[in-house]
Amino acid sequence: MMAALRPRRSAMPGFGITMGVTLTMLSLVVLLPIGALVIKGTAFGPEAVWEVVNRPRTWAALWLSFRLSALAALFNLVFGVLLAWVLVRYRFVGRRLFDAAVDLPFALPTAVAGIALTTLYAPNGVFGSVLAHLGWRVAYTQWGIFVALVFVGLPFVVRTVQPVLATMDRELEEASATLGASRTRTICKVILPMLMPAALTGVALALARAVGEYGSVIFIAGNIPMRTEIAPLLIVIQLEEFNYDAAAAIGLAMLAISFVLLLAINLLQVWSRRRIENA
Amino acid sequence: MTIEISIRIGASRGLPGHMAGRTSAHYAIAPVVTAPRRSLAKRTVAAVITGALVLGAAGALNAQTLLNVSYDPTREFYREYNTQFANWWQAQGNAAPKLETSHGGSGAQARAVMDGLNAQVVTLALASDIDKIAQMGKLPADWQSRLPHNASPYTSTIVFLVRKGNPKHIQDWDDLTGDGIEVITPNPKTSGGARWNYLAAWAWAEKNGKDPKAFVHDLYAHVPVLDSGARGATTTFAQRGIGDVLLAWENEAYLALEQMGDDAFDIVVPSVSIRAEPPVAMVTANIKDDDQRALAQAYLEHLYAPEAQALAFKHFYRAWDTSAAAPEDVARFPKLDLVGIEDFGGWSKAQPDHFGDGGIFDQIYVPQ
Known part of the structure; x- marks a missing residue:
């Protein structure tokens, strides 16, 4: 009995070495760069950081970046779940091809994506020329940024929801139907709540990716200050002026806002998971 | 080679x-070797000699x-x-x-x-x-x-690249701020070259008795896309068909003509420009x-x-x-009235005044 209370070696061997490698990797790849950013920012001084962040142009860029990233992530939530549903539940010609195509935004260098999207949506492009007739400019407006962010964030929700959907017990749906629930009710009360935690993970990933996205957006945004200038561009502009402190300050602001947003999504996830377990 | x-x-x-x-x-x-086409025999001989030389003087001929x-x-x-x-x-x-x-x-x-x-x-x-x-x-x-x-050792200047036949009749800087004219120029904050564009516009306004600050303000209000670099701006203008005029380095403008054919664009040389x-x-x-x-x-x-x-x-x-x-x-190069960076007090003054954080360029977009 006493032996059980002492911390004992896991039955699984290799804890020491895997934990060691994990900590080293995590430190080198994630913690050190972020730590350097935080140190750079704090050395600059909180007032100085606030002075850089609290400018109309910085606020405009942050608001633009986070607003469009959130909208793109929500768009991807809806269409990602739908896409995952189609890929998992139906059998049709070209399904595997579609499935593979979902990952393309991961594989494609973002600059290529940006240039390709700009070519399509520019007023003389294939889509852009049609939209221009309707008086709708996409490239070089906030719409263009939105399109690019939807593109780079697309795979996340699909890939997080897909496995959950594939392993989901069909008996639950059948039970719901035999108990007299309508299709809409089954979807809303049975299927979606079960997909929720996975979908939220996807949203968090898509949001994080979109907030930091530079390569593809820079080609399709007009980059006009106060209108289509994203926060990462503002950082690059500060770097061009050799103004490393101000760049770190904006970086810190982005880090803080991202942290709050991801924390909120995590809490939402915990809440939705509890709801399933209690149900 | x-x-x-x-x-x-x-x-x-x-x-x-x-x-x-x-x-x-x-x-x-x-x-490393500049070799015009020679016969195989000659090349072999040359290679042997070169080899011997290299081996013989490996230290000296590093x-x-x-x-x-x-x-x-x-x-x-x-x-x-x-x-x-x-x-x-x-x-x-x-x-x-x-x-x-x-x-x-x-x-x-x-x-x-x-x-x-x-x-x-x-x-x-x-x-x-x-x-x-x-x-x-x-x-x-x-x-x-x-x-x-x-x-x-070499210089350039800023000229206008316009669509073939110059449909908007752009001749000089004041035409750029006309109604409905769209100007493509990169962001001077991210593109070193684009700072010359901005300063050239400033110089023209100064020489023509206009308020230069108001003029560049007006000019950038006609810019629909601020690319981060000069080549990006050229692409926006030439490939995407955005804008009526591209402010370009003269050498870039000629390069664009050479690469994309001179049936698509014309070069317009303004009355005043800057010696870049x-x-x-x-x-x-x-x-x-x-x-x-x-x-x-x-x-x-x-x-x-x-x-x-x-x-x-x-x-x-x-x-x-x-x-x-x-x-x-x-x-190829027409004579034109060129100002230099020294007329702006050198870069050590022009850079912070115009392009520094909160400088005149920033004030175009964020009124102080």
Whole structure:
């Protein structure tokens, strides 16, 4: 009995070495760069950081970046779940091809994506020329940024929801139907709540990716200050002026806002998971 | 024989050629051996002799290396210059040098050198970029007085590229702020070259009795897209069909005509423009020995030699010495009223006043 209370070696061997490698990797790849950013920012001084962040142009860029990233992530939530549903539940010609195509935004260098999207949506492009007739400019407006962010964030929700959907017990749906629930009710009360935690993970990933996205957006945004200038561009502009402190300050602001947003999504996830377990 | 290794990040070969420059770093390794086509026998003999020489004097003939860190539009010029210089250098009785050139945005290139890129020579778009490197002590503060003409072996100016036939009748700077005119120019905050565009507009307004601040304000209100670099702006104008006029370096404008055919665009030369001086300097802190110093010094000084000046003219730069240049290359450039950066008090004043954080350019977008 006493032996059980002492911390004992896991039955699984290799804890020491895997934990060691994990900590080293995590430190080198994630913690050190972020730590350097935080140190750079704090050395600059909180007032100085606030002075850089609290400018109309910085606020405009942050608001633009986070607003469009959130909208793109929500768009991807809806269409990602739908896409995952189609890929998992139906059998049709070209399904595997579609499935593979979902990952393309991961594989494609973002600059290529940006240039390709700009070519399509520019007023003389294939889509852009049609939209221009309707008086709708996409490239070089906030719409263009939105399109690019939807593109780079697309795979996340699909890939997080897909496995959950594939392993989901069909008996639950059948039970719901035999108990007299309508299709809409089954979807809303049975299927979606079960997909929720996975979908939220996807949203968090898509949001994080979109907030930091530079390569593809820079080609399709007009980059006009106060209108289509994203926060990462503002950082690059500060770097061009050799103004490393101000760049770190904006970086810190982005880090803080991202942290709050991801924390909120995590809490939402915990809440939705509890709801399933209690149900 | 020039071997070029291109590292293309995010730009596939299927895209228009000049777009690759936006996000790529190119390294051209110029001639180690310059071999015109010869018979096999002759080549074998030459190879054996060369081999013997190399083996015999391996220590003494250690090939000197030189890295020239340059900005974007000089790619074609330095590719040819490296060949020319290597030939000349060998003709002086030296071993074949190994010359490398790296290209990118001027500011980013300067930062790379500041962060430790081992460049012996920098050839950038702006003196202020080299000044930043000098502030770190990597080269003497008076670098710009160590070579003729403000250390600028070639210059350029800012002109207008308009659609063929000039449908909007753009002749001079004041036409750019007309109703419905869209102007394409890169962001002067991220593009060193674009600062010349802005200053040229300022100079015109000043010479024509207008309030320059109000004029540049008005001008940038007509800019629908602020690309981050000069090549990006050229793409927006030429490939995407955005805008009525592109403010471009003269050499870039001619390059665009050459690459895209002169049936699509016309060059309009305004009444006033600015003498854009892309200067060159030796990064003394990165020189490892006297041999390398001699090579770097010769590399920079030879830029002023008649045949190198001719090469600059050929690549659409306004160089100084026309003695060896092809007459048609020189005749291409019309005379126009040029102001210099010294009229703005030099970069050390113009840079913070106009392009610094919260400077005049920033005030265009955020009223103070």
